[in-house]
Amino acid sequence: MPEGHALHRLARLHQRRYAGHPVAVSSPQGRFAADAALVDGRVLRRAEAHGKHLLHVYDTDLVVHVHLGLYGSFAEHALPVFEPVGQVRMRLVGPTHWTDLRGPTRCEVLTDVEVKALRARLGPDPLRRDAHPDEAWARISRSRASMAVLLMDQSVLAGVGNIYRAEVLFRHGVHPATPGRALDRAVWDDIWADLVELMRIGVRRGRIDTVRDEHLPRAMGRAAREDRHGGEVYVYRRTGLPCLLCGTPVLTEVVAGRNNYWCPTCQPA
Structure with missing residues (x-):
């Protein structure tokens, strides 16, 4: 299972490539399709991590929460986009890059209230400036x-x-x-x-x-x-x-x- 530094590294990469832009969000596999539709075409405000959790925060105050677990992984690519290979849970397409998520333990859309509840269950993260x-x-x-x-x-x-x-x-x-x-x-x-x-x-x-x-x-x-x-x-x-x-x-x-x-x-x- 990736440790916290890997999720913060992903968050920084996604912040650089996608934050501040409308992004296309889909679920070629279908398991995330309903949630993907809630944020598809919206502006990704920021990407951040807390511990082993990755959070994509959208301008609708909805948040895509990803926990990679033992088998989850992101594959990063520069445009153009090509057809999905394997079981792609979530595809995110921005202005210059796109990424496919496969095999996560959790991939879901949460509200602000649900994100606060998630954070409340977690201890301080040594990589976060707000850690105590x-x-x-x-x-x-x-x-x-x-x-x-x-x-x-x-x-x-x-x-x-x-x-x-x-x-x-x-x-x-x-x-x-x-x-x-x-x-x-x-x-x-x-x-x-x-x-x-x-x-x-x-x-x-x-x-x-x-x-x-x-x-x-x-x-x-x-x-x-x-x-x-x-x-x-x-x-x-x-x-x-x-x-x-x-x-x-x-x-x-x-x-x-x-x-x-x-x-x-x-x-x-």
Whole structure:
């Protein structure tokens, strides 16, 4: 599932290409046809993201809400438009570009009231300027749940996924099983600031890089990571491989339905 930086990156791209213009919205697949008709030909006012949710806001105060889920994806193209290939849930055509959306978990038109209700269910997003990290801390500091669970709970913190979870806990030496209420406030402040910086890097580069300069392949004389996710990481998907800092084999276990990774030496219980 794409993490929050990918949705913010999409929002910025759609803002540049479509915002301020009337756009043609259709559903070649048919499943989104009725909702598409509500915004077809309208001006797209802005595109924005909150966590893993993409929002296209129209001049009618209607909003197209997209959650990509595990299988959703956008395919971006320059004009001219060609015939749909595969199951296209939504097609958006602007003055210079067009995009096809396939396989999302959610694609629907919401009212302003419904969007406010959606936002109310989400925690602060490190990539949004209106985020309030104290709201996340209020939940974390009272919780018996582990930090590995809390960081993936979108009602606590919006946009953080499996990779950022594992990596930010490693970077701050926090064992994944640490209860939220046992975390020091200063450590949380550092984690939040780190997520803001790391996720901004993700937006700029289009990949997740979490390794500090002094631990990059060239600095350490090691081979670069080869993985379809790209980017340099400390522990994510490195089960059994030596920790880049101490050499201890990286461990993994399933937490909140996803594989989590950590170093038992650098992140002691």
